[in-house]
Amino acid sequence: MTRKTLPEKGREWPELEAMMADMAKADVNWRAGRVPLYVFHAKDSVADINKRAFMTYFTENALGAGRAFHSVKRMEDDILDFALNLFHAPETAAGSMTTGGSESIFLAMKACRDWTRANRPGVTKPNVVASYSVHLAFEKAAHVMDIEMRRTPQADDFRADPKAMEAAIDDQTMMIVGSAPSFPQGVIDPIAELGELAQRHNNLWLHVDACVGGYFAPFARMAGYDIPDFDFAVPGVTSMSADLHKFGYTAKPASTVFYRDADKHQHQYFDFDNWPSGRMVTYGVTGTRPAGGVAAAWAVMHHLGVEGYVETARQVLELAREYREGISAIQGLRVYGKPHLSIVNYGSDTIDNGAIADAMTARDWLIGRTKEPMGMHLMLSNLHEQSKEAYLTDLAAAVEEVRGRNAPASSTEVAYA
Numbered sequence: 001m002t003r004k005t006l007p008e009k010g011r012e013w014p015e016l017e018a019m020m021a022d023m024a025k026a027d028v029n030w031r032a033g034r035v036p037l038y039v040f041h042a043k044d045s046v047a048d049i050n051k052r053a054f055m056t057y058f059t060e061n062a063l064g065a066g067r068a069f070h071s072v073k074r075m076e077d078d079i080l081d082f083a084l085n086l087f088h089a090p091e092t093a094a095g096s097m098t099t100g101g102s103e104s105i106f107l108a109m110k111a112c113r114d115w116t117r118a119n120r121p122g123v124t125k126p127n128v129v130a131s132y133s134v135h136l137a138f139e140k141a142a143h144v145m146d147i148e149m150r151r152t153p154q155a156d157d158f159r160a161d162p163k164a165m166e167a168a169i170d171d172q173t174m175m176i177v178g179s180a181p182s183f184p185q186g187v188i189d190p191i192a193e194l195g196e197l198a199q200r201h202n203n204l205w206l207h208v209d210a211c212v213g214g215y216f217a218p219f220a221r222m223a224g225y226d227i228p229d230f231d232f233a234v235p236g237v238t239s240m241s242a243d244l245h246k247f248g249y250t251a252k253p254a255s256t257v258f259y260r261d262a263d264k265h266q267h268q269y270f271d272f273d274n275w276p277s278g279r280m281v282t283y284g285v286t287g288t289r290p291a292g293g294v295a296a297a298w299a300v301m302h303h304l305g306v307e308g309y310v311e312t313a314r315q316v317l318e319l320a321r322e323y324r325e326g327i328s329a330i331q332g333l334r335v336y337g338k339p340h341l342s343i344v345n346y347g348s349d350t351i352d353n354g355a356i357a358d359a360m361t362a363r364d365w366l367i368g369r370t371k372e373p374m375g376m377h378l379m380l381s382n383l384h385e386q387s388k389e390a391y392l393t394d395l396a397a398a399v400e401e402v403r404g405r406n407a408p409a410s411s412t413e414v415a416y417a
């Protein structure tokens with residue numbers, strides 16, 4: 001391995017830009033819709049406004065929003081207000097902006113742990129009960145905070161199984177979790193039932209992970225799609241995470257976390273004074289944080305408005321339907337479960353899924369893979385309109401290529417990131 005040294009002489013932008021363009025040749029072409037996750041697109045004007053707003057606040061630091069950059073604080077407050085209304089939150093509710101779903105989830109778990117310490121002294125070894133499909137950010141947060149995760153098998157329709165979850169609850173359970181929707185199969189867990197479960201167990205803390213659906217499902221419902229209750233409209237819901245940088249179509253990094261009671265939100269804060277530079281009160285994991293993410297979210301939410309989000313939801317849901325139908329029309333393939341939004345998990349019961357995925361990889365697609373059940377995965381937005389025909393054509397060809405072949409099981413690792 002040759003370790004690189006910092007260049008002796010500096011270079012100007014044109015040369016750097018050319019170097020980057022050269023390096024980017026190694027990337028999968030997301031602009032052409034060949035990446036099934038990580039990137040999201042509503043329409044060109046949204047992309048443009050994201051960039052302009054982000055660059056307008058490129059230098060400001062959201063850590064200083066309270067003391068120096070009052071406009072950043074104001075934009076954050078606007079965004080949180082919009083979301084609280086969208087999620088049917090009562091007057092008592094409060095929340096924060098964060099850098100992503102993982103941070104939102106970490107903070108909800110931290111707030112729950114600290115609230116539990118203060119209010120349920122008998123809980124000394126806290127655990128969290130969730131479905132097997134829950135996002136692995138919960139496992140990461142649990143690992144960092146030394147909390148036990150108890151994940152129960154999914155029901156046959158891939159949703160969380162409230163009965164199995166109930167059986168896993170004991171007197172050390174601090175939180176139960178539902179997803180709206182889950183990442184693996186894109187189904188919204190039975191949040192109303194989980195709410196009843198939480199209430200039956202002494203108002204146990206129920207967190208809803210709406211990182212994917214938070215800024216999508218409400219507009220899908222307004223567009224006339226059947227979306228079960230998943231937010232604070234369900235009485236037992238205590239807290240929620242919702243990512244702006246997914247189907248809010250805003251620049252990274254931007255997510256939000258909310259609590260039914262401001263009192264519980266307070267347990268999210270870290271307040272410390274014992275060092276030479278004085279007190280620091282932060283509500284997040286990060287210190288310095290890009291104000292660009294806040295400004296871009298604020299601008300995009302104003303640009304799209306309810307009408308724009310509803311229109312986009314309609315387009316993406318229509319596109320998802322076309323993908324599901326196109327996939328189901330290929331003999332041997334089927335869609336797993338009944339996804340509520342634009343995640344599609346599909347595969348074959350008779351043909352080697354890993355080999356199909358390999359054949360798609362050979363056709364220049366970054367193919368999402370799943371292992372339970374074995375299959376393929378898409379999280380669709382308007383980026384994938386242009387690539388739909390090519391994807392379905394290549395998929396049909398890939399299936400034909402593999403069908404009947406006694407292919408050795410693919411050795412490619414199933415990976416999320």
Ligand SMILES: *Cc1c(COP(=O)(O)O)cnc(C)c1O
Pocket residue numbers: 099100101102103105135137179181182183209211212243255
């Ligand atoms: C993406 C995702 C997260 C984590 O969000 P990041 O912004 O990637 O940290 C959490 N939950 C679900 C369901 C997700 O899809």
